[in-house]
Amino acid sequence: MCPEGCIHERSLWGWLVTIAALTIFLLVDVLVIARRPHVPSMGEVTRHLLFYISLAILFGLYVWYEWGGRYAGEFYAGWLTEYSLSVDNLFVFLLIMQNFRVPARLQQSALMTGIVIAILLRGIFIAVGAAAINAFAWVFYIFGAFLIYTAVKLARSGDEEDEDFEENRVLKWVERRFPATKEFHGTSLTVMENGKRLITPMLIVILALGTTDLLFALDSIPAIYGLTREPFLVLTANVFALMGLRQLYFLIGGLLKRLVYLTVGLAVLLGFIGIKLMLHALHENNLPFINGGQPVEAAPDIPISVSLGAIVLILGVTTLASLWKTKRDARLLGG
Template sequence: MDVPMWVWFATIGAMIAILVVDLAIVDHPWSKKSGPKEFGMKQAAWWAAFYIGIAILFGFGLWYFGGGTVAGEYFAGFVTEKSLSVDNLFVFYLIMGSFAVPKKYQHEVLLVGIVIALVMRGIFIAIGAQAINAWSEVFYLFGAFLIYTAIKIVRDQVKGDSHEESDYTDSFAVRMVKKVWPVTDDYHGARLTVKLDGRRHVTPMLMVIVAIGVTDLVFAVDSIPAIFGLTQDPYIVFTANAFALLGLRQLYFLLAGLMDKLSYISWGLAAIMVFIGIKMFLHALHENGVHVPEVTTGLSLTVILGIMTITIVASLWKASADKKKLAAGSETEGEDAISRK
């Protein structure tokens, strides 16, 4: 799809405007009376619905101006990136807990994290697009990387390893910052640095942002090859990523109570990565003159939506079954205690 430069600028400008409006309404940065407030579930639900609605309307706009194939590639990319962003939220959730970030400051940290993620992915999209244009065999590399990542996810799940075992307060990037500046023990509002006893100190808030920035880099490395397996159009790649990230902080508060219930989400993401990795191999073979069937955009969208639906339903069913099992166990223990008396 040939996208004029003015459309790129208009799209990026509109996204910046949405973030500014979000910041103005939610965080009240220019109000001296209203400081940071805790993000409520109802407020998060409305904003999450708003961002998803904008993403869907944008997809219909692509359908109108670019056709069904373009819109299908966008929706497949958006669903994939949104699914990957849920895994990103799990890590954000653990980072927040590791650094004991007060809830009223969490949405500010997430906003910074989203901006960093947008910049990171913009850089990787530019690099990826240039690599694909110069060397079609890069699809083999991207496909192998996605399948390797999927295998690693499955291996960690089978072993019982998870994000919880990572100590984000002692990561390499955090240790490097601590070597340069002293870190205060307590938060000083949302400030990143503070002057104590005549010396500049950094606050735990800055350390959280550093940890999230490194996490964004890691997830950008995973997500960009995944979406390039669905479309090679830089504009669709960028907008699908951007709309998946916009509203991420609202989704964080909306899913905070479900983090422990989505136990199969990693399995679903692994399956999607394997599917896209195979699709990349087939596309690379086709580009090199080998007659192999290619996966259509419609099939990609159907498979991705199907995998995520099955994953979410299975996770919620397991959570419900575990809850009933736990309740039944508690009742049995109570009856045993009464019988012993």
């Protein structure tokens, strides 16, 4: 086991092997779905989801063996946080599928391609975030303040739900710029009609999924940088969370309506990480107008073990309270 902090120096092979392995898994997934578009059974979805969850757990154990418990804790905390935020994203994905009337057998293909795009875009965000943190310690103040603002905004939204999907500027520009067919043509992104190349609704749906996830990354990337400063762990936690997102979409589509306190739970989670980031920023302060540019030693630096425990507790209480409320409401309506 290597010394504390050597993940920076000895992670090159870890980067190469991990990225190669994850790429292979994704390629196999994409090729299988591309060859056989279908509506997955619950058994198929459950098996694949358990496989990806087991893969993430085993990867965390590998991190533990190679770099120690601290980094393993950071990975697990980041992975759980990204996964919980991804569950909230699923509701919007459902709206996108409904808005564009995507046939059930093509939804897997759309989700898979959208997820691959999301991984690539998040990779860029992660690299930019890492560069900003390394160059400017005060970035933690911005990340922390943004997460606290987002948490307050989520808490105020309460149980409000948007039943309509509003297209972003990218989608509107694509639809204005490129003529499209009205009907889906399997998994094809473009088709030839009357001698003209036209895009299909499938291409627009994939862009909607990818760009929408990019907006969610504005919350999730600062959140995970509040748990670890290792780009390697940030990237792998994001990839493992996104790899299981497609199966989660089909498995808990109906369960989403039962997680009535999900928004509140995520607000508490983001608020906690935002406060942790602000405390960390004070602990490493170098802004001249705060404590004369010196670190605020009185500011506690929350250890990853406490962060991981808080994340598990918040998500557990949120899930149990949501299921209890929906069961109670159903009993009252039935009675």
